[in-house]
Amino acid sequence: MNDHDNELRIEQLTKSYGPEAPVLRGVDLTVPGGALAAVLGPSGCGKTTLLRIVAGFLRADAGTVAVGGRTLTGPGVQLPPESRLIGIVPQEGALFPHLSVARNVAFGLTGSDRGERRRRTEEMLDLVGLTGYGDRMPHELSGGQQQRIALARALAPRPALVLLDEPFNALDSALRAGVRADVRAALRATGATALLVTHDQQEALSTADLVAVVRQGRIAQCDTPQKVYRRPADPWVAGFVGDAVLLPGTVRSGSSTASTPVGPVALASPPHGRGTGTVVLRPEQLQLTDAGTAGAVRGMVTDVCFYGHDATVTVAVQGLEAPVDVRVAGPLPVGPGQETAIRVTGEATFHG
Incomplete structure (x- = not known):
């Protein structure tokens, strides 16, 4: 089977813990074979429930889950977890403490002979950058190394799908970016389809090919990281995925420009007819300029937060209830x- 036949298709998945507690309300999600999709959402939105149903640890009330055209969950079908060809990387590595690193990695290679198991184990250790670590015990490894071994163990049996459940949570932020990049590279090298559950927006945007934003048991938007960030489906998605500047705006019929308290703003897709609504921008689309610049709107600086690589300058503008944040790189002018x-650069999205 070609790696790229391992498409994950989830259709109309529902799950409730009683009549008053619906968790998943008809989730549809398609992940192309070989792609890494991040399921992103606040705690309690249903991300972990979704993962557990795909893994086979929980039974759905309705809907289907299929990988590579093979139904895992559906009407009258409930394959047990061990028959699903799914690798799982849990939150904190969860290596078997009494087994060496090599025996942890080889754990799922049950049908292979000893020589094949050894060869595959070495190949996986090499893939995650831990060649020569086979004889060590889990307690001798750092947190980042344990996560890499957990990934090697998940990938060793050549699964059709890999599930990663908040796998970088326990790592400190200095380590996190490096381990994330290594995990992404290892998944790419094997061509596995993968689903990463996270509540970390930066992690989702920087790691995944697709980002599925979950809100109250439904997928609010599923798109490339760039599209989810630049063209959010609604103001809630915009505010959840990164920092958003929300402005009241009015659009005349047939116009592709919104009138706002910070001046005219170009829209990515003009609404049908005229309307009033919310214009969504990102802080880096606002620029500070001299008070005399044409097309600029005057304001008063109320606060400055300096981060080193950049700063956020908070500006009160007449006609806006709340001040706006402007991201500024380089030396602070004010x-x-x-x-x-x-003044505003680039295009905004408009939500009526």
Whole structure:
């Protein structure tokens, strides 16, 4: 079977824990074979329930789960977890403490002879950058190394699908980016289809090919990281995936520009007819400029947060209830209490 036949298809998946507690309300999600999809959402939105149903640990009330055209869950079908050809990387590595690293990695290679098991184990250790670590015990490894071994163990039996459940949670932020990049590279090298559950927006945007944003048991938007960030489906998605600047706006019929308190803003897709609604921008689309610049709107700096690589300058503008945040790179041109001006670059989304 070609790796790229391992498409994950979830259709109309529902799950309730009683009449008052619906958790999944008709989830549809398709992940192409060989792609890494991040399921992103706040705690309690149904991400973990979705993962557990795909793994076979929980039974859905309705709907289907199929991988490579093979139904795992559906009407009258409930394959046990061990028959699903799914690799799982749990939250904290969860290696078997009494087994060496090599025996942990070889754990799922039950049908192979000893030589094949050894060869595959070495191949997997090499893939995750831990060649020569086979004889060590799990307690001798750092947290990042344990996560890499957990991935090697999940990938060793050549699964059709790999599930990663918040796998970087326990790592400190300095380690996290490196382990994330290694995990992504290893998944790419094997061509496995993967589903990463996370509540970390940066992790989803920087790691995944597709981001599925879950809100209250439904998928609010599923798209490439760039599209989810630049063209959010609604103001809630915009605010959840990164920092958003929400402005009241009015659009005249046939126009592709919204009038806002920070001046005219170009829209990515003009609405049908005229309307009032919310214009969604990102802080980096606002620029500070001199008060005399054409097309700029004057404001007063109320606060500055300096982060080193950039800073956020908070500006109060007439006609806006709340001040707006502007992301500024390089030296700071203004401080609190000073007058400045703002202009908008790029296109915004409009939600009526």
